[in-house]
Amino acid sequence: MSPLMMYQLVALGLLAIGLYGIVWRKSLVGMLISVELMLNGAGLSIVSASQLTAADSATGQIATLFVMGLAAAEATLVLAIIVVVAKRFKSAETDTVSRLKG
């Protein structure tokens, strides 16, 4: 088993855990945690693919930096949405929010 494959399998594990969590979790914060796990898997996969093959290493690291920046922006926005939802529905649970009654 080559080193690249080992790192890629760990990244795939993170993706699997994130996908499981996004369905399993009942609260919006829990789903946000799962999304962060998946984004980390993506970053790990990109860096390993660029560092451990003949591809340009700098490009892969820059791409992962962009992923981190997007994750930060996404977390900021989701935090604001969660705060608004929690104010209006008095709970951040997905079952409560899915009533669609405003």
Place this chain on the structure above:
Amino acid sequence: MELMAKIAFVVYTLLVLGGGCFAVGAHSLVRAMVGLITSLLGVAGMYMLMAAPFMAFMQILIYVGAVCILMFFAIMLSRADAHGVESGSRRPGKALLSALAFISPVFVIGWVIVNYQPESISIPLEVPLEVLGKGLLDNYALAFELISVVLLAAMAGAVLLAFDKKGRAAE
């Protein structure tokens, strides 16, 4: 890989996957955050192992330092933990449904990873910081600027969304 590197890889793998499982499975959201932080630190260790120390520092700075603190704020402000949102009973069959969500994509990607292996380098080379900075400001300057704008827009939008006008607070 040398023996020490293999041992370190196994330790980091346990941290990453164990922390991830804890983050998804824990009943309390604060405990789930601790699992997430463990997982993020494990990924940072893997970056170190791949000779990308700058990425490891950025991982700790951005994810552990900024994103996780933000999520703690989200937990506090939404009072998600006060009534134990996650600890209540779930609909029957939810575990099966959740497992179905990841089985097919992970199976397909795993099959591709195992069967189509590109040539792998066993000892990665470290990229000097100057090359990274040059790449960010030279080749990918537009993407760099755009991501700054996206971050600014997200933060301005967050402030606008969460901002309460005095007259409307009682709504």
